[in-house]
Amino acid sequence: MFRAIVPVLLLVALVGLSVALDRPQPPADLTFGNGNDVTTLDLQKMSWMQDLRVARLLFEGLAANDVFTDGYDPVPAAAERWEVSEDGREYVFHLRPTAKWSNGEPLRAGDFVFAWRRAILPDTAADYSGLFMFIEGAQAFADWRSDALSEFARSRPAGQSSAARAEAARELWAETERRFDEMVGVRAVDDRTLVVRLDRPVPYFLDLCAFATFYPVYPPLVRQYDRLDAETGRIIAEAGWTQPPRLVSNGPFRLTVWRFKRDMRLEANEHWWDADSLAIRSIAIPSIEEPNAQVLAFRTGAVRYLADVTVPYRREMHARKQEFYREHWEEYVRLLGEGHDQFEIDRRLPDDPRAHVHVVPAFGTYFYNFNCRPALPDGRPNPFADARVRRAFAMCIDKRAITEEVRGLGEPVARTLIPPGSLGGYESPGGLDCLSDASDEAGRAAIAGRARALLAEAGYDDPSRFPAVEVLFNKDAGHDLIAQSIARNWQKRLGVPVRLAQKEIKVFRDDLKNHNFMTSRAGWYGDYGDPTTFLEINRTGDGNNDRDYSSSEFDALLDEAARETDPGRRMSLLSEAERVLVERDLPLVPIFHYCTVTMFNAHELSGPNPHPRTNENIFLYDVLGDGKGSDRVRTMPLHPRGPAAAGVAGSGGGAP
């Protein structure tokens, strides 16, 4: 009998040993749910929101956005000041003498040059490298390096030994370093002075300097993981330097623990120049990927802040919050009228668990693509090559039905690609009417009639003979319901045959890239505070122009705006370009502007900002009443709106 029990005893020993060996972390000042796990902390490679959020905690750029201003104004960060030349093309940054890396070494201007070179080099380039290409000579240098690498790969002299090959690769690399210094307009004059020359004036350049891809990395650390591949001549960047305790960073926090799929822990970086300002000294980020588990973790108090709530029942949560507002209606309308931001309103209303969910307008738009190529992938002529057809289809979408019945989060219906009011000084065009702009059935029939007339004008008198319209979408996140809703609109109002094509995300992505679709769902979030972050994706040949839309007029407007030095005139040129897009050519139909859903108790936590750019700077957070920090409540500037505010109450979030 004893022998039979031995396997069971082995199991007991295994479990006991494992429990004994695993020590949990002490509680942190702030614990937050980051939506998804961080995919990379390599600054020049990152592009996901959850990565950028942690990057802003660990690193610091030349400038930072003041997230509690309407314009997200760039303010000094690692640089204490800067000068811009008359023509707007040269920036001189002066680094703070107190700016240091987390190992105590001073931050040097050359560290920025090194980081930016990583982003520009085709060897190590990634998603956001395009943002660097208006630095003088950057594009020419990247092209030269690409050509040199192809040439190196092609030309292998017969009988070349591997030692000779390695030597040739080293020579090419030395040449590359030399060329970078000669060609590219970014130079460390001394350890504290960085000079950047741009191809053209870029009014949002300081905003970019606050973006994580432009943050510095610690060269001695990163160089250890760069390997020169003798066979191809490329620099191969290996993973590993972003792991604690290896990582060296220059921001408010340093990384002390990063356990895969378990948690991250950050401790205040004593070498940061503004370390005294921190109201939280340690941050824990448990890895919780399942959306429902995230909400449960918040409700049980395991996390204090949730950056991105994606549970299917969030619309019910939103509805309960509206119910809470209705119970405190008078007070709510008064606070709204006084112009408080939505988080401050929640803080002034009584504490209630229903109020812990927050729907915030985001800097992004959900839209539908039309393939604008003359022919479909199978060779048939593409009806959507004709702008009149695209306009007709764009008019026959009931956008309100989508936001109210499918989404239910109070997202604003979109008439433009750029969310109105998200950018200071930019006036959005009016956009095109669609079904939901009519108040009754007669109005809707009139809009549909105009659309059918446009189709007839384009040569489709009999809509039933219109080629079957394929709607491409991926199955996740409710895209199927939106596709069905749009398909019904088109079938009913235009009388055209519609087919739904649901694909797995990778296949969906491939189809888009190869222009293998007629219409498809799409979305875009802006990266920096300028209209071009949305408009450039429609330029002829742009890597994100899935529609293959090409208009010389639109491109010319963008070019003209790029040359324009007067900010006001530049904005009106860009507004005109967007008008071409959303009123005349319609390569895409804006459906709604995204909202972000977050969870926190405004009575307990200060620091989140409701600005649509949603770049939370979590190092500003303060847990109220925990005895640490100043417990000062941070708010957006007041925007008194008067009694008319009651009209917007009950929608998602107020515009900032």
Added chain:
Amino acid sequence: MIVRRLVQLPLIVGVIYTLTLVLAWKVPGNPLENPEGRKPAAEVVEAMKAQYNLDNFWKFYWSYLDSATGVKWVRESLSGEADRREREALESGLIPPARFVFDLGPSLQYKDYRVNDIVAAALPVSVTLGAAAMLLAVVVGVAAGVVGAARPNSIADLATLSVALVGISLPSFVIGTVLLLVFGVWAAALPVGGWGKPANMVLPAVTLSLPFAAYIARLTRMGMVEHLSSDFVRTARAKGVHELRVLLRHALKNAFLPVLSYLGPATALAMTGSFVVERVFNVPGLGQHFVNAVQNKDLFLIMGVVLVFATMLILFNLAVDVLYRWVDPRIE
């Protein structure tokens, strides 16, 4: 026998490696692309493909084999390349990069991790959870089986049989979510997710153990009922042996053997097949990578996880066979 099976191991793993790689290579999509992210320029995509040898099947096949089998490690150690890098790091006051003998490559999805790190972090979790679940399953299952067999067709028997039926039929995402709601949220007695404290382990282990416990209960009951009606039990009872002793010493001892042989594959299954439970309770185990890596076409991770699992399964079966022969010397 042991030597022969250990010699077979690399051959079997080699076949699995080739087959898996062929299949994984055919999965559609580009593993280097963010589904929702920004698109890099075409030459950048080409450069990234070349960096990971994703541009050519055979290049990938051999280079992966080179590093995963440890050949590359030996080469770099002998050439002094490794020493040079370590010295450089120490000279600039930094911690030298980690080196692995069996390097399973970088993960394409988790860009900052090497597959070795991922396996090293996730495998202990899965093994612990699987072991805890099997432990529960054996204790609960055997007890329920004995109770049922002692009084066949009694209310206790019917109750355990129906609970066992529920345990086998209900999917673990239902059981897990219900347990989570009841004990995690309403009663707030246990944490709702995560890993690290013993309390974190309770709910996932219970959920994971239920189907196994149910099966063990049925196995035990069946064996007990059979042995309780056999001659040696009748003899024992005729001798006046106490009923409890009859149940445990005579019947259970024999009825436990089929449970023991089921334990081998079941433990392996519990340690690797806990994808759903891991997801519901947010447990950072290895099971999730079987599904996620394929969905993301993370070639290095797919291959790494498959290789580790295949090796583990072979060694595990070997261990169980050895153990089984030791427990029951009648078996050859």
